Amino acid sequence: MSASTAAHSVVEPTPWTKRLAGLAVVFYALLSMVPLVWIFLTGFKTPPDSISYPPKVLFEPSAEGYVNLFTTRSRQTPEYIASLPKAQSWYEELVRSRNMVIAGPSKFGQRYLNSLIIGFGSTFLAVFLGVLAAYAFSRFRVPLRDDLLFFILSTRMMPPIAVAIPIYLMYRQLGLSDTLLGMILLYTAVNVSLAVWLLKGFIDEIPREYEEAAMVDGYTRFQAFWKVVLPQASTGIAATAIFCLIFAWNEYAFAVLLTSGEAQTAPPFIPIIIGEGGQDWPAVAAGTTLFLIPIVVFTILLRRHLLRGITFGALRR
Amino acid sequence: MPDSTAVDSLARRAAGATPEALSRRLRGISDRTITWVFIAPTVLLLLAINIFPLIWTIQLSFTNFKTNRSSRGTDWVGLENYRSVLTDPDIWHSMQVTAHFVFWSILLEVLLGFALALLINKRFRGHSLWTTVILLPMMLSPAVVGTFWSFLFQPQIGLYNHLIAFVTGIDASSFEMIGDVRLAPWAIVLVDVWMWTPYVMLICLAGLRSIPESIYEAAEVDRASVWRQFWTVTVPMVLPFLMLAVLFRAMENFKMFDMVNLLTSGGPGSTTEVVSITLKREAFEKWRTGYSSALAVILFVTVFGAANIYVKALNAVKNR
Numbered sequence: 001m002s003a004s005t006a007a008h009s010v011v012e013p014t015p016w017t018k019r020l021a022g023l024a025v026v027f028y029a030l031l032s033m034v035p036l037v038w039i040f041l042t043g044f045k046t047p048p049d050s051i052s053y054p055p056k057v058l059f060e061p062s063a064e065g066y067v068n069l070f071t072t073r074s075r076q077t078p079e080y081i082a083s084l085p086k087a088q089s090w091y092e093e094l095v096r097s098r099n100m101v102i103a104g105p106s107k108f109g110q111r112y113l114n115s116l117i118i119g120f121g122s123t124f125l126a127v128f129l130g131v132l133a134a135y136a137f138s139r140f141r142v143p144l145r146d147d148l149l150f151f152i153l154s155t156r157m158m159p160p161i162a163v164a165i166p167i168y169l170m171y172r173q174l175g176l177s178d179t180l181l182g183m184i185l186l187y188t189a190v191n192v193s194l195a196v197w198l199l200k201g202f203i204d205e206i207p208r209e210y211e212e213a214a215m216v217d218g219y220t221r222f223q224a225f226w227k228v229v230l231p232q233a234s235t236g237i238a239a240t241a242i243f244c245l246i247f248a249w250n251e252y253a254f255a256v257l258l259t260s261g262e263a264q265t266a267p268p269f270i271p272i273i274i275g276e277g278g279q280d281w282p283a284v285a286a287g288t289t290l291f292l293i294p295i296v297v298f299t300i301l302l303r304r305h306l307l308r309g310i311t312f313g314a315l316r317r
Numbered sequence: 318m319p320d321s322t323a324v325d326s327l328a329r330r331a332a333g334a335t336p337e338a339l340s341r342r343l344r345g346i347s348d349r350t351i352t353w354v355f356i357a358p359t360v361l362l363l364l365a366i367n368i369f370p371l372i373w374t375i376q377l378s379f380t381n382f383k384t385n386r387s388s389r390g391t392d393w394v395g396l397e398n399y400r401s402v403l404t405d406p407d408i409w410h411s412m413q414v415t416a417h418f419v420f421w422s423i424l425l426e427v428l429l430g431f432a433l434a435l436l437i438n439k440r441f442r443g444h445s446l447w448t449t450v451i452l453l454p455m456m457l458s459p460a461v462v463g464t465f466w467s468f469l470f471q472p473q474i475g476l477y478n479h480l481i482a483f484v485t486g487i488d489a490s491s492f493e494m495i496g497d498v499r500l501a502p503w504a505i506v507l508v509d510v511w512m513w514t515p516y517v518m519l520i521c522l523a524g525l526r527s528i529p530e531s532i533y534e535a536a537e538v539d540r541a542s543v544w545r546q547f548w549t550v551t552v553p554m555v556l557p558f559l560m561l562a563v564l565f566r567a568m569e570n571f572k573m574f575d576m577v578n579l580l581t582s583g584g585p586g587s588t589t590e591v592v593s594i595t596l597k598r599e600a601f602e603k604w605r606t607g608y609s610s611a612l613a614v615i616l617f618v619t620v621f622g623a624a625n626i627y628v629k630a631l632n633a634v635k636n637r
Contacts, residue, residue, distance in 0.1 A: 013439045022441030029450045033509060037475050038455070039465045051474045054489065129359045136355035140348055150628055152359065155367040157624040159572035161596045163614035166370035166377070169384065189366035192359050205550060221347055223474065250574040252460035253593075257601060267460040271579050281468055288461050299456045303449045307523055310455075310516060311561065314631040315523045 034293075042175025044283035050281040066281025067091045069108050069273065069290075073100040086222070108287060113267040115291075116264060117180055119248040123185035126244045127237060129188070130195025131264075135225055137196070137209075138203040153312065158191040160253040168258060173209075180263045188256055191244040194312065198243065201313035203229065239305040242298050249295065266291050332524065350576065364514040371617070378610035385604040398611035410587060410610065411595040418577075418591055419503055419570045423563055430517025431559065436550075437518070438525045448522075452515045459512070463579030466508045472492040492563075493580050498588045505577050506587050517562045524558030525551070561630050568623050572616070592616065 013021070042050050044061040047068075060090055073095055081101065087093040095102050136142060167186065168177065176182030210232065211224040217226065230237070256268040266306060270287045299306075307315050378398055382391045402408055433451065437444050453572070454462070460609065469477045472493040482489035492505040536546045574593035577583070583590035583598075600609035 016440040017620065018439050021439035022443070023437050025433065025441070025447050025451070027442070030449045032451060035465065035469055035511070038469065042468070054479055055474060055476050129362065132355035133359040137522050138354045140352040142352055142356065148356070148360070152363065153628060154621060154624045155363050157568060157614050157620050158367065159593060159599070159613070160621060161574055161593045163367065163526040164375040165371055165600050165610060165613060167366070169373070170370060186366060189340070189362050192362060195358060221351055246456060250458035252458065269456050270461060271464040284464065284468070288465055291461060292457060295456050296453065296629045299450060299453055303452070306452060307519055311520065312360060314561070315520065
């Protein structure tokens with residue numbers, strides 16, 4: 001709204017009100033960012049700095065947290081370390097300066113990769129199934145439509161721990177426990193309800209006339225769906241996909257109960273990163289930072305569609 | 318719309334020119350086939366991964382099945398599991414813990430979220446940037462949030478105690494947020510409020526933006542005070558949106574597991590043991606499958622009832 005039209009409105013707040021409101025909101029925003037900034041900083045501390053009393057705000061940055069996150073190490077005597085050939089990389093040198101040697105890579109890379117595979121796999125399936133069902137619900141007369149839509153939504157409302165008991169038993173029978181496929185199917189089932197509801201909202205907004213015109217031009221119904229509706233819905237599909245991806249990426253309850261090795265994702269893994277004598281907080285913070293960066297990027301990309309996503313498409317802007 | 322009628326008549330002409338049998342195959346029957354081909358995979362998947370397990374849970378809840386001793390015979394015990402769940406003082410304790418958590422987290426989220434929405438709605442310069450910043454916590458993984466808050470809450474080394482000490486002057490090492498039976502229930506409320514206030518804020522903001530300016534202009538003409546305008550225009554108009562946010566948060570927090578499990582894992586003692594954590598202990602640590610299935614069914618019924626109300630509220634807000 002430009003300043004000249006705003007001046008006529010009695011509803012437009014005075015400049016002072018605006019300034020005060022802005023100040024209060026910025027204060028809240030900065031305060032709520034403190035924990036995230038602190039975790040980001042902790043990732044660059046040395047283990048002793050991370051647990052110093054009182055907490056250190058100023059410190060010498062170190063990559064030790066990230067090195068510890070990606071490696072497993074063992075403690076050795078100074079004599080043994082002195083007898084080794086010269087360290088070949090900066091991180092080996094860093095580890096040796098702590099009287100340790102690198103024993104091998106840690107499981108973090110594998111867990112992160114699992115999160116990516118399960119996240120993208122389940123998102124692709126959920127959006128694929130969701131867009132088909134949403135199109136049918138949006139365009140055709142489906143018997144018991146509202147009941148079916150409610151059924152689809154209600155599956156999302158179930159407490160995960162309660163569903164986990166029989167799924168645990170079922171997966172054990174089918175050999176799906178602790179497999180990537182099992183987790184992809186499970187997250188697809190949880191996400192497909194969100195996908196159907198969101199995509200139905202997006203497809204409802206595309207005028208039917210486009211497809212009808214295309215069908216007059218000789219397209220079949222399926223071609224009209226494929227070549228007319230899908231391109232029109234691409235923004236909605238992208239937004240839905242990101243929501244599904246974020247859910248799968250963040251999920252913890254199923255992951256911790258149904259996976260332990262092979263298919264474990266990052267959320268159950270990050271909290272149990274342990275160093276010598278307790279939790280290795282810089283490594284945990286480093287893992288947290290790497291885990292949260294994609295979410296921050298996606299949130300910024302999604303900001304126009306957030307409201308829709310968190311209310312299952314009920315509210316738009 | 319002139320466009321659409323033109324298209325309609327065109328479509329009708331095209332349909333008329335097509336032989337009867339062919340047009341039916343292309344339009345009537347193929348649409349119905351497409352409908353089922355498009356919907357069936359979703360429904361089948363949900364039947365396999367949600368409904369089948371649900372039915373199995375119900376069946377298990379009437380037995381004394383134990384997952385870790387499945388070779389031993391399973392007996393039907395009727396309603397015995399339900400009786401022992403509902404008379405178990407531990408369950409009632411965890412229900413109370415859950416109620417405390419749900420009530421206070423939502424009350425604070427509503428007050429803070431609504432206030433923030435009112436402030437953001439003043440449309441100061443840069444408001445959309447700061448809104449995005451504020452929204453960030455609700456997008457994060459609750460498990461990871463629980464983990465790093467447990468670091469922030471560490472009594473000696475954590476940042477939280479030192480910030481409180483800095484602001485209030487209390488000694489930083491004189492209190493423990495997650496180790497103290499009096500403070501721990503508030504620690505989980507605090508983290509939930511940090512994480513989910515943006516959710517309530519965003520929905521309230523949508524409510525505020527849905528109010529037409531003309532209503533305020535009319536109130537201004539009637540010389541209604543700002544206070545009166547707030548109570549007679551703003552609050553009633555935002556209320557349906559707020560109800561939606563409350564209902565959704567209540568359902569989510571009722572089944573809260575991940576954040577609390579990693580922040581306090583139910584402790585100290587069982588002061589923060591919300592009902593999902595009790596369920597996890599019964600099902601996956603004590604392996605009392607029959608008993609925990611009965612508890613799960615009781616939770617289902619509660620959430621399902623709430624979901625029903627939720628969908629009605631969704632439609633009510635949508636149809637305004």
